[in-house]
Amino acid sequence: MSGGQGPIAIETRDVIKRYAGNTAVNRVSLQVKRGEFVSLLGPSGCGKTTLLRMLGGLEQPDEGTVLLSGQDVSGIPAYGRNSNMIFQQLALFPHMDVFNNIAYGLKVKKTPKAEIRKRVHDMLELVQLGDYSKRAVSQLSGGQAQRVAIARALINKPEVLLLDEPLSALDMQLRLDMQRELKRIQRDFGGTFIFVTHDQNEAMNMSDRIGVMRGGRLLQYGTPDEIYEQPVDSFVAKFIGDTNLLKVKVLGTEQGNVWVQAGGLKLAVREPATGPVLPAGSTGFLSVRYEYLRTGDAAKECVNRLEGRVTDSVYGGASIRYTLDLGGHIQLQASSLFQRGEARYMPGDTLAAGFNPEDGLLLPDDPSTDREGAL
Structure with missing residues (x-):
């Protein structure tokens, strides 16, 4: 595992989020180092997805601070941050082929065509779909669609990739295959991934560090072996x-x-x-x-x-x-x-x-x- 010896990629300081008087996230402080794969793990309703959405700018904290590469981004919406998010529903564009799905973000930024071709080619190689550029989305398997979504999210080189249970709809064997594939992609890309899951095996298999949440609180944050061998409660x-x-x-x-x-x-x-x-x-x-x-x-x-x-x-x-x-x-x-x-x-x-x-x-x-x- 990478261990994450680099500087802090993203951080929260005592963030709180309330909905209709209920506290969904309660004073969570978290540091994720550049190049780490971190999982937020907990039962349904523990606050892990709300925390992820605050990291990505889809929700704003009621109290506390979110920092991206040391800069306070607490009040900056998702489109103003150099991060990206993959949801349970992949939302690939059905009318576009694989190439154009991946290239979409570059085209929005009016990137030169030659650079688009090169970067999409490199991304297809990264996710091992080099021969699929002209394939229709409807012709992809579940695992292939997952990899296209990952490539599309990484094409603009985000500082942090946020993943909200993207493997939950896959069958067991495909989930295991995609866990290995996702970790390989993260390692080869060299990026910072934060992954939300309620599946302990998923978190243990992929993560450099795991944050266990319950009732809006971060109970323990450490390596998989630390949490397994020395749980706090x-x-x-x-x-x-x-x-x-x-x-x-x-x-x-x-x-x-x-x-x-x-x-x-x-x-x-x-x-x-x-x-x-x-x-x-x-x-x-x-x-x-x-x-x-x-x-x-x-x-x-x-x-x-x-x-x-x-x-x-x-x-x-x-x-x-x-x-x-x-x-x-x-x-x-x-x-x-x-x-x-x-x-x-x-x-x-x-x-x-x-x-x-x-x-x-x-x-x-x-x-x-x-x-x-x-x-």
Whole structure:
């Protein structure tokens, strides 16, 4: 991944946007470096599209500042900014062929014809549609239409390209193909892309950094591995990847571990590398990713050893996912690599499970989460 070591391409400082008394975006500060691919991720209604529209000038913030390459553009509409946007509906011109769709922005600017031909040719090569210049839009596949829309958006060399869930209408395999293609185009073009999605896998696959939003707020902003391995709270933990969340009471610390109680279970988790330890007597959540929960013989070597009854067994090809009932209204899920010929546990079987302190994460209480067990 590019990592984005360059200067700041676009930035927000404490932006707020309200609609009819409701706060859609609440004091969001965000910096995107030049050359980065950043995803804004969150559930429907979290404010991610509103934030994107403020970045692009389609909405103006009620408070706060938007800066493009260090210049305050908060009150400048979209047509006055050197940025471009791709929506869910691609809005290609049906009466124009591929060449003229891509060339449209250059023609509006009255660019010389020779330069138009060269730049459209270069853009077609970038999106790997070199032989499609005379193709009618109606003759394009979904993925090809996506690439034409991207080429049209990039032809005027915007400082930032904003993408509002442009892959959401594609089938699963085509979405995966377009994720790889979009990342390749961004890397080869060298531009700054900001991508809105509610799909965690999409964000993880493509992004240099991810901003997780909820209720109009930016909860966490970091690299995919930072957000996956060190979520700031239980909402981020369960929204990024699959995890078990156990409601726990903190008992105290001993030799670098925090001891917690979940029902009748006493479990150890490593003290956090950064941030304060939850005090004894407080409640929180213990997060253990499905893949970090070991099963069978591998569980015997774990510090936290458990045993449960298998209530569900789902075969996924390379892996198998077990749901375990530990009693006391506690359920855990474990995802294990599955090898051909290996014994498979079925509902009703007893299965040992376990994890080590470094495989768990103690997170602060989330008032919206009121279930014990896996979420």
